[in-house]
Amino acid sequence: MPLLCIDTSTSLVVAALVDASGAVTGSTSSGRAQALLELVDELLDAAGRPELTALGVGVGPGGFTGVRIGVTTARGIAEALDIPLHAINSLQAIAADVATEHPDEVVWGAIDARRGEYFVQPFRAGADGIVVALGPARAIAVADLDDLSGIVVATDGMDPRALARTALAVVAAAEDGAGDPLHVVPDYVRAPDAEPARLQLRIDPLVLDDLDALMRLEERCFPAPWSRGMYEEELVRPANNAVHLAARDDAVGGRLLGAGLASRIGDSWHIMNILVDPSAQRRGIGARLLEQLIECSSQLGGGDGWTLEVRPSNTAAIALYEAHGFLTAGMRPGYYAETGEDAFVMWRSADNPVVPA
Amino acid sequence: MSDRLVLAIESSCDETAAAVVRGRSVLSDVIASQAELHDRFGGVVPEIASRRHLELLDVVVRQALDDAGVGGLRDLDAIAVTQGPGLVGALLVGVAGAKARAWATGLPLIAVDHLFGHVASAMLAPDVELEPPYLCLLASGGHTMLLDVDERMRITLLGSTRDDAAGEAFDKGARLLGLPMPGGPELAALATGGTPGAVTFTPAMIHHDTLDTSFSGIKTALAVALRERGRRKAGAEPSDADLAAAFETAIVATLAGAVRKLVAQRGAGSGHPQARETLALVGGVAANAKLRAAVEATCRESGMRSVATPLRWCGDNAAMIGVASAWYPDRTGSIARSLDAYATSPLFRDRELVPN
Numbered sequence: 001m002p003l004l005c006i007d008t009s010t011s012l013v014v015a016a017l018v019d020a021s022g023a024v025t026g027s028t029s030s031g032r033a034q035a036l037l038e039l040v041d042e043l044l045d046a047a048g049r050p051e052l053t054a055l056g057v058g059v060g061p062g063g064f065t066g067v068r069i070g071v072t073t074a075r076g077i078a079e080a081l082d083i084p085l086h087a088i089n090s091l092q093a094i095a096a097d098v099a100t101e102h103p104d105e106v107v108w109g110a111i112d113a114r115r116g117e118y119f120v121q122p123f124r125a126g127a128d129g130i131v132v133a134l135g136p137a138r139a140i141a142v143a144d145l146d147d148l149s150g151i152v153v154a155t156d157g158m159d160p161r162a163l164a165r166t167a168l169a170v171v172a173a174a175e176d177g178a179g180d181p182l183h184v185v186p187d188y189v190r191a192p193d194a195e196p197a198r199l200q201l202r203i204d205p206l207v208l209d210d211l212d213a214l215m216r217l218e219e220r221c222f223p224a225p226w227s228r229g230m231y232e233e234e235l236v237r238p239a240n241n242a243v244h245l246a247a248r249d250d251a252v253g254g255r256l257l258g259a260g261l262a263s264r265i266g267d268s269w270h271i272m273n274i275l276v277d278p279s280a281q282r283r284g285i286g287a288r289l290l291e292q293l294i295e296c297s298s299q300l301g302g303g304d305g306w307t308l309e310v311r312p313s314n315t316a317a318i319a320l321y322e323a324h325g326f327l328t329a330g331m332r333p334g335y336y337a338e339t340g341e342d343a344f345v346m347w348r349s350a351d352n353p354v355v356p357a
Numbered sequence: 358m359s360d361r362l363v364l365a366i367e368s369s370c371d372e373t374a375a376a377v378v379r380g381r382s383v384l385s386d387v388i389a390s391q392a393e394l395h396d397r398f399g400g401v402v403p404e405i406a407s408r409r410h411l412e413l414l415d416v417v418v419r420q421a422l423d424d425a426g427v428g429g430l431r432d433l434d435a436i437a438v439t440q441g442p443g444l445v446g447a448l449l450v451g452v453a454g455a456k457a458r459a460w461a462t463g464l465p466l467i468a469v470d471h472l473f474g475h476v477a478s479a480m481l482a483p484d485v486e487l488e489p490p491y492l493c494l495l496a497s498g499g500h501t502m503l504l505d506v507d508e509r510m511r512i513t514l515l516g517s518t519r520d521d522a523a524g525e526a527f528d529k530g531a532r533l534l535g536l537p538m539p540g541g542p543e544l545a546a547l548a549t550g551g552t553p554g555a556v557t558f559t560p561a562m563i564h565h566d567t568l569d570t571s572f573s574g575i576k577t578a579l580a581v582a583l584r585e586r587g588r589r590k591a592g593a594e595p596s597d598a599d600l601a602a603a604f605e606t607a608i609v610a611t612l613a614g615a616v617r618k619l620v621a622q623r624g625a626g627s628g629h630p631q632a633r634e635t636l637a638l639v640g641g642v643a644a645n646a647k648l649r650a651a652v653e654a655t656c657r658e659s660g661m662r663s664v665a666t667p668l669r670w671c672g673d674n675a676a677m678i679g680v681a682s683a684w685y686p687d688r689t690g691s692i693a694r695s696l697d698a699y700a701t702s703p704l705f706r707d708r709e710l711v712p713n
């Protein structure tokens with residue numbers, strides 16, 4: 001049994017030890033999380049250095065760096081000793097005691113999230129004493145703490161005994177074979193504070209001068225890239241039968257972030273390729289390229305309409321095409337030579353009104 | 358050199374790395390790069406890097422132990438880790454992981470300075486068996502330094518950049534040219550297609566008696582040239598490749614010029630009481646082929662031996678931390694348990710770095 005539990009999600013460093021007989025000892029420190037192992041070492045010394053058989057760690061939410069130190073430390077110890085590691089909800093450990101004292105009432109665990117916010121989560125203990133979460137953890141403004149209905153527990157840190165009890169509940173509920181340390185990750189709740197760099201997007205013709213950049217882009221996008229020769233052939237097609245567009249970011253020297261190529265074959269336009277740099281995906285560049293390809297080819301005489309092939313596994317692309325009025329018209333078995341994958345054939349007729357997504 | 362079996366961990370920036378080394382032989386070497394993750398933000402985002410380090414660290418360590426055929430941590434003699442400089446949040450992941458393993462196994466912990474690691478990376482050059490003392494040019498993403506390394510690997514800072522680091526300059530130049538990150542290798546690749554001398558940028562003139570360098574003028578020259586040329590049009594002159602070539606040439610000339618001065622002051626035949634016979638080229642920018650050739654040529658002219666870090670270990674890696682750890686003392690007990698990371702190298706602050 002000897003089970004060691006640690007938590008560094010608040011400004012209090014907490015360690016608890018459940019020994020073979022089930023007795024709990026614990027200790028806290030207001031020092032930095034960097035000194036967590038000092039606290040743990042003292043705790044184990046006082047207990048006669050039992051051989052640990054399991055670990056529990058508070059995974060937050062809380063201070064990002066603090067939580068990370070706790071989780072990384074616990075994972076490292078579990079890896080070194082080859083023992084299971086269990087994730088403990090830090091908010092639950094904070095709320096647990098009050099919840100058990102007030103069965104059937106809603107009890108909120110709250111941890112200072114800085115920047116005028118608290119991480120909160122509602123819990124309730126049943127008559128059996130088992131504490132369950134009633135909803136996910138989230139960040140709310142300090143002023144909104146008063147509006148929470150139920151009891152709010154916003155202590156700094158938790159009682160080591162509550163941490164141990166919460167851990168024991170997790171261990172008791174764990175399935176056989178649970179406890180892989182690699183599965184224990186922080187619950188940050190908040191996304192990292194990072195704004196993607198602002199784009200200054202410009203769509204203009206893709207030209208032979210772009211070939212170097214285009215090949216780099218292609219390699220970053222696809223495991224089986226088109227060859228340089230294939231692109232060269234496309235780019236020298238007569239201008240009334242082809243549309244070649246580049247998406248460039250003028251915030252960084254006109255860096256090529258995407259490209260779209262369409263060719264007239266017979267009476268219809270074939271969308272040959274649309275590619276967007278992985279670092280700039282999900283920012284509407286593919287849609288802009290597709291819209292411009294359709295617009296430019298219409299000006300050259302749209303013919304019967306537009307067609308393209310797409311991998312059935314490329315659901316993001318299919319969704320994009322559907323949002324632009326393309327319908328699945330058929331299947332080409334084994335179309336992609338490298339993987340033997342089939343292709344969906346999609347079609348948008350010239351007189352098909354675009355259904356806005 | 359020590360023949361202890363050491364697991365080394367590095368997480369100072371956007372590479373999560375682990376290696377197992379014995380002396381200067383590298384038994385395993387795993388590097389997980391996050392470069393692509395940060396590209397969309399236009400630079401390394403500390404919180405994103407730290408989160409990724411946590412996800413990768415244990416996997417990378419497992420892999421390094423497996424690749425080296427190490428059955429378990431207990432077969433090791435020590436665990437080394439980068440303590441700083443770098444992003445503190447990122448460093449703390451490596452430091453916490455190393456401390457936990459050392460504590461759980463009773464192994465000694467060795468805290469290594471990242472710049473010291475780069476300086477020691479030249480010892481990984483095959484067939485050379487480089488030993489201190491030597492002079493050193495460290496050119497990386499965050500630092501550009503001319504250094505003296507004495508018999509006991511005590512490092513003294515003799516000159517450094519007054520503005521951008523060389524790697525930073527490469528990265529900024531690459532952005533101006535619209536190349537993805539990391540910019541250095543991309544810009545160098547583009548430059549190979551340029552006509553040498555089609556455009557020239559003058560390397561910075563720094564007063565002759567200092568070993569300091571400067572790169573911001575070269576960056577400005579590139580920005581001006583691009584503005585004058587106007588928006589990219591098919592066939593516009595000078596081409597991107599010509600500009601990249603001029604830019605790379607000017608940076609390499611600046612660095613080679615600094616090496617020439619360093620060697621004149623402290624190299625073989627300089628008459629300096631601590632004259633050194635070898636110069637080591639280290640750091641991420643040491644991967645640049647033109648720089649390697651220029652430094653080699655400069656050293657050859659003055660009868661110096663030059664040793665450059667093998668390409669694989671120029672950028673951030675854990676093998677260099679493992680090799681460097683042989684010069685550092687073991688940490689045990691309370692000092693190991695409470696070890697913290699630091700953001701700025703003592704080399705920068707005190708102009709001196711003693712491995713202790």
Ligand SMILES: Nc1ncnc2c1ncn2[C@@H]1O[C@H](COP(=O)(O)OP(=O)(O)OP(=O)(O)O)[C@@H](O)[C@H]1O
Pocket residue numbers: 370442443471475496497498499500523524525527528539540541542545640641642643644645646671672673
């Ligand atoms: N072939 C090359 N030519 C020029 N620069 C290069 C080349 N390869 C890598 N670089 C540059 O090297 C830098 C990365 O080096 P390194 O990983 O040593 O730096 P860092 O770890 O970020 O900084 P520091 O070590 O100073 O903290 C980047 O700026 C990159 O552009």
Ligand SMILES: [Mg+2]
Pocket residue numbers: 471475497498641672673
């Ligand atoms: Mg480095």
